[in-house]
Amino acid sequence: MDDRQKYIRNFCIVAHIDHGKSTLADRLLEETGTVAKRDLQEQLLDSMDLERERGITIKLTPTRMKYTYEGHEYILNLIDTPGHVDFTYEVSRSLAACEGAILIVDAGQGVEAQTLANVHLALDNRLEILPVINKIDLPSAEPEKVKHEIEEVIGIPAMHAPCISAKEGTNIKDVLEGIIKEFPAPRGNEDAPMKCLVFDSYYDNFKGAICLVRVFDGNVKKGDKIKFMQTNNEFEVTEVGYFTPKPVESEILRAGEVGYIAASIKKVSEARVGDTITSATNPASEALPGYKQVKPVVFSGIFPVDGSKYGELKDALEKLKLNDSALEYSPETSVALGFGFRCGFLGLLHMEIIQERLEREFNLDIITTAPGVSYHIYKTNGEMLEVSNPSNLPEASLIERMEEPYVNMHIFTPPEYMGAIMELCTDRRGENTDVVYLDEKRVRLDYSIPLNEIIYDFFDSLKSRTRGYASLDYELSEYKPSKLVKLDILLKGEICDALSLIVHQDKAYERGRIMAEKLKEVIPRQMFEVPIQAAIGGKIIARETVKAFRKDVLAKCYGGDVTRKRKLLEKQKEGKKKMRNIGSVEVPSDAFISILKID
Amino acid sequence: MSKSQFALYIHIPFCVSKCSYCDFCSFVPKLEQVTTYISALKQEIESAKEKTKGRQVSSIYIGGGTPSTLPAGAVEEIMACVRKNFDLVENCSITIEANPNSFDSEKAKEYARAGCNRLSLGLQSDNDKILKVLNRAHNFNDCVNAVQFALNNNINDINVDIMLGVPQQTKRDLEITLQKVIDLPITHISAYGLICEPNTPLTNAIRQGKLILPSDDEAVEMYDYTVDFLAKHGFKRYEISNFAKEGYRSAHNMNYWKRGEYLGLGLAAHSFYNGTHWHNTEDFTKYLQNPTNCREDIEHETIQTAKEEMIMLALRTTDGLDIEKYNNTFSCDFLQEYKSAINKLLENDLIQIKNGVVRIKNLYISNAIIAEFF
Numbered sequence: 001m002d003d004r005q006k007y008i009r010n011f012c013i014v015a016h017i018d019h020g021k022s023t024l025a026d027r028l029l030e031e032t033g034t035v036a037k038r039d040l041q042e043q044l045l046d047s048m049d050l051e052r053e054r055g056i057t058i059k060l061t062p063t064r065m066k067y068t069y070e071g072h073e074y075i076l077n078l079i080d081t082p083g084h085v086d087f088t089y090e091v092s093r094s095l096a097a098c099e100g101a102i103l104i105v106d107a108g109q110g111v112e113a114q115t116l117a118n119v120h121l122a123l124d125n126r127l128e129i130l131p132v133i134n135k136i137d138l139p140s141a142e143p144e145k146v147k148h149e150i151e152e153v154i155g156i157p158a159m160h161a162p163c164i165s166a167k168e169g170t171n172i173k174d175v176l177e178g179i180i181k182e183f184p185a186p187r188g189n190e191d192a193p194m195k196c197l198v199f200d201s202y203y204d205n206f207k208g209a210i211c212l213v214r215v216f217d218g219n220v221k222k223g224d225k226i227k228f229m230q231t232n233n234e235f236e237v238t239e240v241g242y243f244t245p246k247p248v249e250s251e252i253l254r255a256g257e258v259g260y261i262a263a264s265i266k267k268v269s270e271a272r273v274g275d276t277i278t279s280a281t282n283p284a285s286e287a288l289p290g291y292k293q294v295k296p297v298v299f300s301g302i303f304p305v306d307g308s309k310y311g312e313l314k315d316a317l318e319k320l321k322l323n324d325s326a327l328e329y330s331p332e333t334s335v336a337l338g339f340g341f342r343c344g345f346l347g348l349l350h351m352e353i354i355q356e357r358l359e360r361e362f363n364l365d366i367i368t369t370a371p372g373v374s375y376h377i378y379k380t381n382g383e384m385l386e387v388s389n390p391s392n393l394p395e396a397s398l399i400e401r402m403e404e405p406y407v408n409m410h411i412f413t414p415p416e417y418m419g420a421i422m423e424l425c426t427d428r429r430g431e432n433t434d435v436v437y438l439d440e441k442r443v444r445l446d447y448s449i450p451l452n453e454i455i456y457d458f459f460d461s462l463k464s465r466t467r468g469y470a471s472l473d474y475e476l477s478e479y480k481p482s483k484l485v486k487l488d489i490l491l492k493g494e495i496c497d498a499l500s501l502i503v504h505q506d507k508a509y510e511r512g513r514i515m516a517e518k519l520k521e522v523i524p525r526q527m528f529e530v531p532i533q534a535a536i537g538g539k540i541i542a543r544e545t546v547k548a549f550r551k552d553v554l555a556k557c558y559g560g561d562v563t564r565k566r567k568l569l570e571k572q573k574e575g576k577k578k579m580r581n582i583g584s585v586e587v588p589s590d591a592f593i594s595i596l597k598i599d
Numbered sequence: 600m601s602k603s604q605f606a607l608y609i610h611i612p613f614c615v616s617k618c619s620y621c622d623f624c625s626f627v628p629k630l631e632q633v634t635t636y637i638s639a640l641k642q643e644i645e646s647a648k649e650k651t652k653g654r655q656v657s658s659i660y661i662g663g664g665t666p667s668t669l670p671a672g673a674v675e676e677i678m679a680c681v682r683k684n685f686d687l688v689e690n691c692s693i694t695i696e697a698n699p700n701s702f703d704s705e706k707a708k709e710y711a712r713a714g715c716n717r718l719s720l721g722l723q724s725d726n727d728k729i730l731k732v733l734n735r736a737h738n739f740n741d742c743v744n745a746v747q748f749a750l751n752n753n754i755n756d757i758n759v760d761i762m763l764g765v766p767q768q769t770k771r772d773l774e775i776t777l778q779k780v781i782d783l784p785i786t787h788i789s790a791y792g793l794i795c796e797p798n799t800p801l802t803n804a805i806r807q808g809k810l811i812l813p814s815d816d817e818a819v820e821m822y823d824y825t826v827d828f829l830a831k832h833g834f835k836r837y838e839i840s841n842f843a844k845e846g847y848r849s850a851h852n853m854n855y856w857k858r859g860e861y862l863g864l865g866l867a868a869h870s871f872y873n874g875t876h877w878h879n880t881e882d883f884t885k886y887l888q889n890p891t892n893c894r895e896d897i898e899h900e901t902i903q904t905a906k907e908e909m910i911m912l913a914l915r916t917t918d919g920l921d922i923e924k925y926n927n928t929f930s931c932d933f934l935q936e937y938k939s940a941i942n943k944l945l946e947n948d949l950i951q952i953k954n955g956v957v958r959i960k961n962l963y964i965s966n967a968i969i970a971e972f973f
Binding site for chain 1: 606608646674722737764765787791792794815816818819822833839840841852855861863867868869871876896904907908911912915943944946947948949961963964965966967968969970
């Protein structure tokens with residue numbers, strides 16, 4: 001190994017949400033002098049506002065830091081990872097770009113579901129793990145107990161784990177020294193053909209799609225002809241560099257290093273995460289392992305509240321797609337909602353992020369229909385359909401059998417909540433596959449459960465039933481046979497297609513009743529009575545009624561009141577624009593999603 | 600009404616005390632404030648002469664505040680000034696507002712001399728409990744006397760205001776009030792729902808839970824009763840909150856609902872004249888300094904606002920909206936223009952279209968119905 005790589009460490013930080021990943025990253029930047037304290041915004045690496053608000057990291061910003069240890073200057077590349085299950089694949093590619101992972105565990109809370117999920121991902125990628133016990137400043141901190149837990153539950157040595165407070169900056173040097181001592185240096189072959197792993201990409205208005213890469217073999221510099229080994233697209237490199245965390249252009253990126261490549265790539269979908277970049281003139285014989293094309297698993301319709309904004313919605317989705325290759329969308333028409341799009345997401349969080357960005361960044365009022373999954377429908381004529389939109393479900397007589405996607409779910413909880421959790425999971429058609437007592441205070445419950453049952457409010461229900469103590473993780477497993485029906489909602493006698501759902505037949509009655517009740521709560525009183533009915537295949541299974549309102553005016557209106565009154569009514573009309581007309585019924589745009597809350 | 604006519608509104612911003620629900624421009628004045636106000640008002644009247652040349656005043660309404668709190672002679676003085684500067688139509692309807700307890704035999708004589716031929720009494724209720732909630736200082740007997748003073752002086756066209764939906768008002772209370780009111784020899788009743796304007800003592804008390812409004816259902820029940828009861832006794836509803844004996848509709852108010860023009864004079868008075876809405880300043884000192892040049896919120900009508908106003912005002916009345924008049928005014932086709940709103944409203948039996956006239960069938964929700972046309 002050459003001397004240059006000996007002083008490089010590529011690592012990431014994995015943690016359960018709220019265990020302090022971003023705060024530790026900030027402290028590392030500060031301690032290494034990468035960012036002066038006065039310039040350090042709280043949690044600098046989370047670059048999107050939305051992320052900062054939610055305290056979760058979605059986008060990764062790899063940062064190069066310098067640290068001198070025993071007389072040598074080391075280059076430490078920190079690759080931040082998202083901590084949410086929706087982005088598991090992105091996490092796995094980021095891990096693949098590293099040799100080591102810092103595992104942060106909260107000294108008060110111990111190992112949680114995501115901790116374990118991410119550790120397994122790191123172990124799968126054969127990374128060295130450096131456990132770090134954080135939040136030792138808290139009165140509830142029990143670092144010794146947590147060390148034991150890490151050894152028992154995860155099976156890695158933890159007795160010498162640094163005990164730190166990222167918030168207060170305690171013992172950060174121990175972490176830096178741990179990185180240098182525990183993590184191996186990269187061992188790339190600089191003379192071999194170029195091999196760079198794309199672990200993320202983003203869109204820049206001037207430079208096009210930017211690839212964030214780890215160079216495994218060879219080197220890359222401006223002017224190089226490169227090729228993406230999955231798509232076979234070829235480009236000429238216009239710029240290479242690294243982040244501090246601001247982008248800094250450099251002459252060359254060499255084996256073992258982390259940085260970025262710009263090559264006038266038009267779309268991020270041409271720079272796919274997990275792809276291998278090689279030289280177009282001297283290509284590597286095989287790509288780096290682990291490439292997967294990410295596929296959306298959660299689908300919903302997105303419509304503009306104001307039908308005339310369809311074009312704007314389309315432009316907005318196009319722009320978001322530039323930066324988010326996982327987002328999928330195609331035009332959809334609804335009788336009730338008009339023109340819109342059926343969108344596919346990696347998960348619920350991903351869906352919420354897209355919705356919020358449409359609303360905040362593009363100033364659009366949108367209606368989102370119930371999120372659903374993609375069902376496999378086998379027709380009697382032998383055809384197989386993938387159906388995510390309830391309107392596309394064929395007539396019952398044409399269906400031979402149906403399948404729905406399941407996930408393997410792991411729930412970590414104190415034992416006293418097991419009963420409540422089991423009840424919840426059974427209610428959601430989950431099948432208990434394992435119960436593992438980790439210690440006297442923690443149990444892991446494993447379930448095979450339909451994805452459709454957990455995509456909307458499952459996490460909230462779990463949290464409320466366990467007073468916030470349980471944590472959850474899951475991965476997609478397989479499609480299993482299922483008996484599904486289409487549940488329709490009728491408003492004033494007319495089917496509102498945007499409210500239709502595909503549900504398991506055993507749940508249809510209850511679901512129909514709850515939806516009718518919910519709708520009664522969210523649909524305001526109108527000038528006339530509004531009957532709400534739930535129906536399966538033409539059979540009414542539940543009914544509620546929104547009574548007509550009685551009065552809105554008995555006041556006088558003389559000369560002085562005319563303008564005021566007119567403006568009042570104009571305002572009333574303006575307020576109605578937030579409503580959607582379904583037939584003659586005005587439905588608030590958030591009704592379409594709020595009715596899904598079951599608990 | 601022919602185009603050359605307009606209505607005149609004169610605002611008297613003074614009261615003896617302030618009612619708990621009132622957000623009108625009125626206050627309890629000092630004597631010298633009254634004197635200076637009247638001279639400023641006369642100045643404004645004189646200055647309006649020029650721009651109304653060649654046009655006639657169809658009706659006059661002296662409102663407030665409480666015009667009957669003015670010192671003796673003031674109404675005569677104002678009306679003399681009006682006659683000097685405006686051309687009044689023959690039999691011009693001239694209404695003056697009064698509180699039952701600030702109106703006496705002397706005032707009745709003065710108003711008759713000034714040409715007033717219509718009196719509007721702010722009774723609100725006969726019930727002392729409710730009058731206390733409203734912070735009004737009169738009782739029913741004052742009202743009986745006031746009506747008699749007016750009749751003695753040949754002021755025969757008399758309106759009484761009553762209020763519905765007041766906190767603590769029961770249906771029984773209302774029944775008694777209505778019975779007492781129709782027993783009076785009057786021609787017109789204005790029965791309207793309490794509006795909780797922001798920042799009035801009454802609204803604040805309701806917010807704080809000290810007083811509780813009747814529910815919508817109770818209010819509607821009271822109003823239904825009122826409409827039936829008054830009809831039985833010869834008072835026919837002709838607008839959301841107005842009832843009249845045959846031939847005694849308020850000419851002045853009908854002009855508002857027909858979207859006729861009106862000039863408002865005095866503090867805070869609103870005008871709609873030559874296609875423009877405005878109101879005078881609400882600042883008393885400012886008005887005194889410059890009564891002829893204190894217009895605010897000047898708004899020129901557009902086709903859109905004109906359409907909205909015509910629909911909004913006409914649909915408040917039982918006469919309804921004359922489709923042909925609308926079409927001729929705006930050179931368009933009403934039924935085509937509002938096709939989807941009309942279909943929705945017809946489908947739900949909320950409006951009726953008969954002989955070229957649109958009428959609201961359920962006036963209680965007229966706001967929502969009218970908003971469909973906006």
